[in-house]
Amino acid sequence: MPKLTIDGKTMEVPKGATVIQAARAAGIEIPHYCWHPGLSVAGNCRICLVEVEGMPTLQIACNLLCADNMVVRTQSEKAKGGRADVMELLLINHPLDCPICDQAGECKLQEYSFRIGKDRSSFDFPKVHKPKHVRFSDKVMFDAERCILCTRCVRFCAEVAKRDELDIVNRGDRNEIAVKRGGELENDYQMNVIDVCPVGALTSMDFRFKSRVWFLENAKSVCSGCSRGCNVTVGSRWNRVLRVIPRENPHVNQWWMCDAGRFTYKGNDADTRLGAPMIRKNGALAECSWDEALDAAAKGLRDAGADLLALVSGRLTNEEMWLAKDVLAHLGTPHRDVKPRAFAKDDFLRTGDGNPNSRGAALLGIAPGTGGSGLTSLGSRAFRGAALFGEDLDDRPEALEALSKCGFVLVVGSHETETSRRAAHVVLPGVTPFEKDGTYVNVSGRVQRLARSVIAPGEAWPDWKILGALRARLTGAPAPRTPADAFAEMCAASPAFSGLPWNGLGEHGADARTPEPAGAAR
Amino acid sequence: MPAVEVSRLLKGAPPVGKRQTLDEYRAAGGYEALRKGLGMTPEQITQAVIDSGVRGRGGAGFPAGRKWTFVPKNTGKPVYLAVNGDESEPGCFKDRQIMERVPHLLIEGAILACRAIGAQTAYIYVRGEYPSCIGNLEAAVEEARAAGILGSDVLGSGWRCDVWVHSGAGAYICGEETGMLSSIEGGRGYPRIKPPFPAVEGLWRSPTIINNVETIANVTLIVRDGADAWKSAGDADTPGTRLVGISGHVVRPCHVEIDPAKTTLRELIYDHAGGIWKGRKLKAVIPGGSSVPVLPATQIDVPFTYGAVKAAGSLAGAAGVIVMDDTTCMVDALLNLMEFYHHESCGQCTPCREGTGWLEKLVRRIWSGGGKPEDIALLDRVADTVGGAGAGKTICFLADSAVMPTKSFLKHFRADFERAVAEGGSPVWKARASRRKPAAHAGAR
Ligand SMILES: Cc1cc2nc3c(=O)[nH]c(=O)nc-3n(C[C@H](O)[C@H](O)[C@H](O)COP(=O)(O)O)c2cc1C
Ligand code: SF4
Ligand code: SF4
Ligand code: SF4
Ligand code: FES
Numbered sequence: 012m013p014k015l016t017i018d019g020k021t022m023e024v025p026k027g028a029t030v031i032q033a034a035r036a037a038g039i040e041i042p043h044y045c046w047h048p049g050l051s052v053a054g055n056c057r058i059c060l061v062e063v064e065g066m067p068t069l070q071i072a073c074n075l076l077c078a079d080n081m082v083v084r085t086q087s088e089k090a091k092g093g094r095a096d097v098m099e100l101l102l103i104n105h106p107l108d109c110p111i112c113d114q115a116g117e118c119k120l121q122e123y124s125f126r127i128g129k130d131r132s133s134f135d136f137p138k139v140h141k142p143k144h145v146r147f148s149d150k151v152m153f154d155a156e157r158c159i160l161c162t163r164c165v166r167f168c169a170e171v172a173k174r175d176e177l178d179i180v181n182r183g184d185r186n187e188i189a190v191k192r193g194g195e196l197e198n199d200y201q202m203n204v205i206d207v208c209p210v211g212a213l214t215s216m217d218f219r220f221k222s223r224v225w226f227l228e229n230a231k232s233v234c235s236g237c238s239r240g241c242n243v244t245v246g247s248r249w250n251r252v253l254r255v256i257p258r259e260n261p262h263v264n265q266w267w268m269c270d271a272g273r274f275t276y277k278g279n280d281a282d283t284r285l286g287a288p289m290i291r292k293n294g295a296l297a298e299c300s301w302d303e304a305l306d307a308a309a310k311g312l313r314d315a316g317a318d319l320l321a322l323v324s325g326r327l328t329n330e331e332m333w334l335a336k337d338v339l340a341h342l343g344t345p346h347r348d349v350k351p352r353a354f355a356k357d358d359f360l361r362t363g364d365g366n367p368n369s370r371g372a373a374l375l376g377i378a379p380g381t382g383g384s385g386l387t388s389l390g391s392r393a394f395r396g397a398a399l400f401g402e403d404l405d406d407r408p409e410a411l412e413a414l415s416k417c418g419f420v421l422v423v424g425s426h427e428t429e430t431s432r433r434a435a436h437v438v439l440p441g442v443t444p445f446e447k448d449g450t451y452v453n454v455s456g457r458v459q460r461l462a463r464s465v466i467a468p469g470e471a472w473p474d475w476k477i478l479g480a481l482r483a484r485l486t487g488a489p490a491p492r493t494p495a496d497a498f499a500e501m502c503a504a505s506p507a508f509s510g511l512p513w514n515g516l517g518e519h520g521a522d523a524r525t526p527e528p529a530g531a532a533r
Numbered sequence: 534m535p536a537v538e539v540s541r542l543l544k545g546a547p548p549v550g551k552r553q554t555l556d557e558y559r560a561a562g563g564y565e566a567l568r569k570g571l572g573m574t575p576e577q578i579t580q581a582v583i584d585s586g587v588r589g590r591g592g593a594g595f596p597a598g599r600k601w602t603f604v605p606k607n608t609g610k611p612v613y614l615a616v617n618g619d620e621s622e623p624g625c626f627k628d629r630q631i632m633e634r635v636p637h638l639l640i641e642g643a644i645l646a647c648r649a650i651g652a653q654t655a656y657i658y659v660r661g662e663y664p665s666c667i668g669n670l671e672a673a674v675e676e677a678r679a680a681g682i683l684g685s686d687v688l689g690s691g692w693r694c695d696v697w698v699h700s701g702a703g704a705y706i707c708g709e710e711t712g713m714l715s716s717i718e719g720g721r722g723y724p725r726i727k728p729p730f731p732a733v734e735g736l737w738r739s740p741t742i743i744n745n746v747e748t749i750a751n752v753t754l755i756v757r758d759g760a761d762a763w764k765s766a767g768d769a770d771t772p773g774t775r776l777v778g779i780s781g782h783v784v785r786p787c788h789v790e791i792d793p794a795k796t797t798l799r800e801l802i803y804d805h806a807g808g809i810w811k812g813r814k815l816k817a818v819i820p821g822g823s824s825v826p827v828l829p830a831t832q833i834d835v836p837f838t839y840g841a842v843k844a845a846g847s848l849a850g851a852a853g854v855i856v857m858d859d860t861t862c863m864v865d866a867l868l869n870l871m872e873f874y875h876h877e878s879c880g881q882c883t884p885c886r887e888g889t890g891w892l893e894k895l896v897r898r899i900w901s902g903g904g905k906p907e908d909i910a911l912l913d914r915v916a917d918t919v920g921g922a923g924a925g926k927t928i929c930f931l932a933d934s935a936v937m938p939t940k941s942f943l944k945h946f947r948a949d950f951e952r953a954v955a956e957g958g959s960p961v962w963k964a965r966a967s968r969r970k971p972a973a974h975a976g977a978r
Contacts, residue, residue: 054726055881057926068925074726093926096918100887133911136894160880179721179880182704184890186880 015081030072030083031059041085042094042123044209045161046073049266050170053162058123060093061085069093094127103134104184106156114211116224139184148196150216150270151205155187158212164188164204171267174198199357202270206256218254231258231517232462233451235326235444236272237354238364240453243268245445245464252276252445252464260519262457269361276445279465283427285440286469296438308437309484311419315396317343322386323377324401325349325366327474328449328461330497332375334478335400341486345383350402362454371452374507374523389413399423401441401474403430423477440471447473448494450516452523458511459520539766539792541774542750546634552669555676558637564682566757570645571690578649582752584760586772591617591745592822592851594839601742603732604650610739614647614655615717618746619701619708621660623823623873624853627776628746630788632659632666636673642752644687644694650742653694658713661701670698705877709929710743712879723879724929747776768794771838779806781856791837798833802856813858821850823870824934826941863946864953865961867938868896874935885932888919892939899950902958909950916940
C-alpha cells in the first residue's frame with residue numbers, strides 16, 4: 012500500500028494504482044484524453060503531465076505507478092505549462108467547428124481549453140485537412156479532422172467489444188482512424204466508441220444534429236432491452252427521447268451498453284401508440300372515458316374470478332407486478348404467468364432474456380400458483396377471462412386464437428397490437444419504460460430505478476396507476492398516489508425488497524434482499 | 534597526422550557489396566567464440582560483457598551488460614533478443630557494413646547474447662531499404678543452420694537457438710526499440726510507453742533485450758578475446774572501437790573503424806574523409822546522426838568518445854558524421870531535417886504529431902521568404918513545447934530528436950535564419966525560384 016502526496020494531500024493507495032487513479036479517488040481530476048478507466052493505458056495524448064519531486068522530466072500521470080513517498084504536483088508552473096503546451100498543439104490542426112459539432116457542450120477539448128488552455132494560438136498556417144464525413148457504419152460517423160488520435164475507440168473495439176475492427180492508418184499529422192480492411196464497424200457494441208470519444212470525431216447517426224446537448228433533459232434510468240439493466244442516461248427534449256447513452260455502474264454495465272439498448276426508445280413515437288381507453292361495442296373497439304373503461308375492466312375481472320388467466324409482462328416494474336399480484340390474489344386465481352421474451356445473448360452484457368424484470372417477477376412470485384395454469388395452457392384449456400398486463404400474444408398466433416375465444420379479455424398496453432385489435436374487450440392505454448418511474452431487478456439481483464423522461468401521449472396512464480385504480484375498484488384498497496407509494500407498500504410486504512429506500516436507488520441501485528424467490532409466492 | 538584505421542569488426546571483411554561466407558569466416562577463426570561461450574555459463578558471458586564496458590552503439594550508449602541484467606529470472610516466459618539493424622537515421626550507414634559484409638560475426642554475437650540472457654530466439658530487424666543486408670544475412674543464417682550452428686543442437690551442445698531475419702518496411706520509427714518490437718509482432722511500428730520496459734515485457738509481452746547490430750557484433754569479439762583485450766581500444770568512457778560513417782560535403786564519403794579515444798572529429802573529416810570538398814571550408818558538423826545537436830566548425834577538435842563529444846555540445850550517437858561546407862544555408866539544412874522528422878513521426882503523441890509539422894512549416898516559411906522576424910523566436914518556442922533533450926514529453930525520443938537539431942541550429946547559426954528572414958528567403962530557395970517561372974510560392978519545395 013504505497014503512501015504518496017498529491018497536491019499536498021497525502022493518501023494511501025492500493026499497490027499497482029497509477030497517479031491518475033489515486034488523484035481521482037482523492038477528488039483531484041488530472042486532465043486526460045486517452046486514458047479511460049475501462050481501457051488499457053495508451054499514454055499518447057500527453058495532457059496528463061504532472062511534476063514529480065526528484066524526477067527531472069514531467070511524467071504522464073496515467074502511466075505513473077504510485078510509489079512510497081512520491082510527491083506529485085499537478086499545479087506547479089512546470090506541470091501547468093506542459094499541459095498548456097499540449098493543449099495548444101492539440102488545437103493547431105483542429106477545425107474548431109464547435110458551432111456545428113454534436114459534441115459541443117460535452118467535449119473534452121472545449122473543457123480543457125477552457126480550464127487549462129491558452130487564450131490564443133501562435134499557429135498561423137493553413138491547417139491539415141482530412142475527411143470530415145466518413146461512414147463507419149449506419150450507426151457511427153467519423154470526422155477525421157476533429158479526431159485527436161487518442162485511440163480510445165480502437166482500444167474499445169479490441170479490448171471491450173473484442174472485435175479488433177478499428178486502427179490507425181498513415182503517419183504523423185496525416186494519421187486517421189479507419190475501419191480495418193476498408194469495411195464497416197460490425198460489432199454489437201460499436202456505439203460505445205461515440206461515448207468514449209472525448210471529442211466530436213465520432214458521432215451517432217441517430218442523434219447527429221438533433222439537438223445541442225445542453226438543451227437536453229437528462230434522466231438517470233436503466234435500459235429495458237434485456238435483463239442486464241444497463242444504467243443509462245436518457246436525453247430528451249420537446250417531450251421526445253433523443254438519445255440513450257450508458258451511465259457508469261460498476262455493479263452492472265461498467266461504462267457500456269449494447270447498441271440495441273440505445274434504440275429501445277424508438278417505440279415511444281410509433282404511430283401505433285394507444286392514446287385513449289377503449290371498450291368493444293358491437294364488435295368494434297371504441298374510445299371511452301377512463302371511468303367507463305376501468306368499471307368495465309373491473310367487472311370483467313370480477314366475473315372471471317378464479318378462472319382468470321393473467322399474463323403479467325416481464326417488462327412491468329416491480330411495483331406494477333406487485334399491484335397485479337394483489338389484484339389476482341383478491342380474485343383468487345392461481346393462473347398467472349410471464350411470457351418469455353427472447354433477445355440476443357452474448358458473453359458480454361446481453362443476457363438473452365428480453366424481459367428486463369424477469370428477476371423481479373420471480374422474486375414476487377409471478378408464476379402459476381398451486382393448481383394454476385400458465386401461458387402454455389391457452390388453447391388446451393378454456394378460461395372465463397384473461398388479462399394481459401403490458402403483454403401481447405402477437406408472436407403466438409395459436410395462443411392468440413385461443414385468447415380471442417375467452418369471454419372477457421382485458422389488455423393493458425402502450426401500443427396497439429394484433430392482440431388488442433382482435434381479442435380485447437377492454438383496452439387500457441399504458442406507457443413505455445421511458446414514460447414512468449419504477450424499479451426493476453436485473454439478472455444478478457440488482458434493484459434499479461427506472462426514471463420517467465417523457466410524458467406519454469394522449470390519455471395514457473402509467474401502468475402502476477392503472478393497476479392501482481383497478482385494485483381500488485376490486486378491493487377498496489387505496490390506490491397508490493405515486494410509484495414511490497407502491498414501492499413502499501411492496502417493500503413492507505415483500506421480504507426481497509424489505510427496507511430498500513426508493514430514493515437511494517437512483518445512482519447505482521442496490522441488491523435485492525433475498526437472492527432467490529423465497530417467501531414471495533403467496 | 535595520418536588517418537589511423539583499426540580493424541576489428543571489419544577485419545577480413547570482403548569489399549563493400551560482398552559477403553564473407555561461412556567457410557571464409559571459419560577459416561579466420563569464426564564461431565570459435567561461440568564454442569568458447571558454450572563452455573561458459575550465461576552469467577560468465579554476461580560478466581564478460583559487463584567487464585568490457587561496451588556501450589550500446591545504437592545511439593544512447595547504454596552499457597549493454599547492465600541492460601542484460603534487467604531480464605527477470607524465472608518468469609516462465611520465453612526471453613527474446615531483438616537486434617536492431619534498422620539504421621534509418623540520416624547520416625548513418627555503419628551497421629550496414631556488418632550486416633552486408635560480415636553477417637556471421639553478427640549471428641555469432643546474437644547466439645552468444647541469447648545464451649547470456651536465456652533466450653533461444655533472436656530477431657534481426659533489418660532496414661527494408663537494405664536488400665543486400667537482408668539477402669546476405671539470410672544466406673548466412675541458412676549456412677549456419679545447415680552447419681548445425683543454429684537450430685536444435687547448437688554445435689552439438691544440445692542447446693537450441695535460432696535467428697530470424699526480419700525485414701523492415703520503410704519507417705524510421707521502427708528503429709526505435711519498442712517501435713521495432715511492435716513491427717516484429719506484425720503491428721504498426723508504434724513505440725510503447727514505459728513501464729513496462731522491454732527487458733520485462735517486450736516481444737509478445739515476454740522479456741526482450743534490444744541491442745544494436747554493432748553492439749552485438751562486438752559481443753563476439755568480447756567473448757573471443759576477453760574483456761581486457763577488447764578494452765585495449767578506446768578509453769574508459771568509450772571502450773572498444775567504433776564504426777563511423779562520414780558523409781556530406783567531404784572529398785571522400787566513407788565509413789571507417791576507429792579507436793574513438795585516438796581519433797578526433799577533425800581527423801574523421803580531414804584525414805579519413807579527405808577534407809571538405811571543392812576546396813571549401815567547414816561550416817558545421819552533425820557528429821552522431823541527424824538527431825543530435827549540430828556543432829560549429831570550431832568544436833571539432835575532440836576525440837570521438839561519448840563523453841568528449843557531449844562536452845563539446847553534441848552527442849556521438851550512432852556515429853553518423855554529417856559534414857556541411859561554408860556554402861551551406863543552415864535554414865535549408867534544417868528544412869531537410871524537419872521534413873524528415875515530420876514525415877517520420879508515428880503520430881501517437883500529441884506534441885510530436887502536431888509539433889513536427891509546425892516546425893517544418895515554420896522553417897519552410899523562413900526558407901521560402903515568407904518568414905517574419907518573430908518566426909525565429911517562435912520556432913525556438915515551438916521546439917520547446919515539442920520536447921528536447923530529456924524533456925520526457927513524448928513516448929519516444931523522435932520528438933526530442935527533431936528538437937535537438939532545431940535548437941542547436943538556432944543557437945549556432947541564428948544569423949542564417951535572420952538573413953533568410955531579412956533577405957527574402959534562403960539562397961537555395963531564391964536560386965530555385967529564379968529558375969522557375971512564375972515565381973514559386975511558399976509551399977513549393
Ligand atoms: C526514432 C529513433 C530511431 C532509432 N533508430 C535506431 C536504429 O535504426 N538502430 C539502432 O540500433 N537504434 C536506433 N534507435 C535507438 C534504439 O531505440 C535503441 O536505443 C537501441 O537499439 C538499443 O541498442 P543499443 O543499446 O545496443 O544501442 C533509435 C531510437 C529512436 C528514438
Ligand atoms: S475517433 Fe475519437 S476516440 Fe477515436 S482516436 Fe479519434 S478522438 Fe480518440
Ligand atoms: S445489454 Fe441489455 S440492458 Fe444492456 S443495453 Fe443492451 S439491451 Fe439494454
Ligand atoms: S515521440 Fe513521435 S515518433 Fe515517438 S511515439 Fe511519440 S509520436 Fe511516435
Ligand atoms: S491521459 Fe495520460 S497520456 Fe493521455
